[in-house]
Amino acid sequence: xxxxxxxxxxxxxxxxxxxxxRLAVAPVIDSEDGLPRGNHFSVIEPxxxxxxxxxxxxxxAARTYLFFEIYSRREKGVIAYCELLEDGTxxxxxxxxxxxxxxxxxxxxxxxxxxxxxxETQENGTIELYRANDFPNSWNLHxxxxxxxxxxxxxxxxxxxxxxxxxxxxxxxxxxxxxxHLFVSESPFGPWKKHPRNPVVVGKHCARPAGRLxxxxxxxxxxxxxxxRLYGEAISLNRVEVLTETDYxxxxxxxxxxxxxxxxxxxxxxxxxxxxxxxxxxxxxxRFSLKTMLRHASSSPxxxxxxx
Numbered sequence: 506x507x508x509x510x511x512x513x514x515x516x517x518x519x520x521x522x523x524x525x526x527r528l529a530v531a532p533v534i535d536s537e538d539g540l541p542r543g544n545h546f547s548v549i550e551p552x553x554x555x556x557x558x559x560x561x562x563x564x565x566a567a568r569t570y571l572f573f574e575i576y577s578r579r580e581k582g583v584i585a586y587c588e589l590l591e592d593g594t595x596x597x598x599x600x601x602x603x604x605x606x607x608x609x610x611x612x613x614x615x616x617x618x619x620x621x622x623x624x625e626t627q628e629n630g631t632i633e634l635y636r637a638n639d640f641p642n643s644w645n646l647h648x649x650x651x652x653x654x655x656x657x658x659x660x661x662x663x664x665x666x667x668x669x670x671x672x673x674x675x676x677x678x679x680x681x682x683x684x685x686h687l688f689v690s691e692s693p694f695g696p697w698k699k700h701p702r703n704p705v706v707v708g709k710h711c712a713r714p715a716g717r718l719x720x721x722x723x724x725x726x727x728x729x730x731x732x733x734r735l736y737g738e739a740i741s742l743n744r745v746e747v748l749t750e751t752d753y754x755x756x757x758x759x760x761x762x763x764x765x766x767x768x769x770x771x772x773x774x775x776x777x778x779x780x781x782x783x784x785x786x787x788x789x790x791x792r793f794s795l796k797t798m799l800r801h802a803s804s805s806p807x808x809x810x811x812x813x
Contacts, residue, residue: 525790526556528573529766530589530783546784548767549587549595551575557585557598559610559658559774560783561717563641565620569780570641572611572622575600581607584624586641589781602635602644610658610774612717616693621647627655632672634694648694657682658714661693668693669748671727673713674704681732682713689750698750705753709733711741716775718745726758730773737773737787739763763787 528549549571551557559574569589575598576582584602587595602608602624610625620637622644632654636647650659656672663669668690673682684704688697706712711729718727724744731739740761747754761784763772769786776783 523790523792524556524771524787525551526558526785526787527551527769528557528560528571528783529769529786530571530595530781533777533780533782546766547593548786554578558785559625560776560785561611561613562776562778562781562783563613563615563620564778564780565615565640569778570613571595571783572613572641573598573785574609574611576607576609581605581628582609584608584611584622599642601642604629610714612660614661614693616663621693623659623661625658627657630654632656632659632670650695650697656686660714660717662718663693664748667691667750670697671714671718681709681736682730683707683709685712685714685729687753700753701751702753706743706755711743711757715740715773719777724758727755728775731760732773735771738771740772740775740784 529546530549531545534545549557555575555577557573557575561572563570563572570586571589572584572586574582575585583600585598585600587598589595602622606626606628608624608626612623614621620640622635624633626633630653631649632651633646634648634650635644637643638645656674658673660671661668662671670688672686674684674686675682676684685706686703687700687705689700690697710731710733713730713732715728715730718725726742727745729741729743730737731741741757742759742761743755744758745755761772761775763769763786766772766784766786768788771787772784774785
């Protein structure tokens with residue numbers, strides 16, 4: 506009974522360990538699949554009791570910034586960034602956006618001379634767009650793209666003519682995201698028109714977005730989360746074959762597991778640019794070891810506040 510054994514093993518792991526998401530960064534080099542090799546990853550470690558997840562890269566004024574979510578079991582998710590330096594190090598994380606509701610998945614992009622941030626705000630029943638007032642430290646709410654909805658990980662893609670918005674949806678609020686919905690607009694600010702084939706993708710193995718769309722050679726790839734067995738177990742890269750106002754089709758291209766990242770067993774977000782590839786990775790930390798308890802006790806309960 507392999508399914509039962511897997512469930513028992515997973516339950517025991519949840520009892521004796523807690524999961525911590527971290528960020529793994531690698532310089533872009535050639536490899537067989539066109540992505541950098543895993544053994545070049547370096548880890549950006551969060552404080553004990555906290556996680557870093559959902560990384561997005563952005564280059565501004567020849568400097569590379571990494572935006573991501575910080576969260577813990579005691580605090581709602583907030584948006585932070587650090588700068589990746591040429592010597593392979595990074596600056597200390599700084600929180601730049603927080604709300605009374607959970608924030609995550611900081612999709613950052615530039616349009617018409619301005620820099621925008623599209624975080625996940627599904628806990629508030631909205632899709633919200635922020636504009637940089639003083640990049641990267643100050644952001645103001647620019648527009649609410651949708652209201653009274655529950656969409657996860659909204660992801661924009663501009664094809665040179667139209668804007669496309671991909672977002673995950675649940676068919677059951679107690680289960681993982683299993684549908685991908687698609688919208689189209691003439692502008693990143695909307696109005697957004699629903700795709701007639703929604704949901705364009707169905708399945709916990711790839712529907713939920715896992716990062717911005719990107720090109721690899723001649724292929725347009727859409728990262729999706731593979732949560733078919735466990736939440737965020739792997740990333741499914743899907744090759745987009747058709748993207749029109751009347752049709753959408755994609756096929757599986759490559760699966761990225763967490764084992765390629767240092768000391769990680771899951772991964773659920775990826776981003777790339779000309780210099781770096783970044784993913785998040787989950788590791789399990791023993792709940793009751795002396796080392797873990799000492800680290801947790803020495804970690805400030807107000808880490809998120811102190812990073813502001």
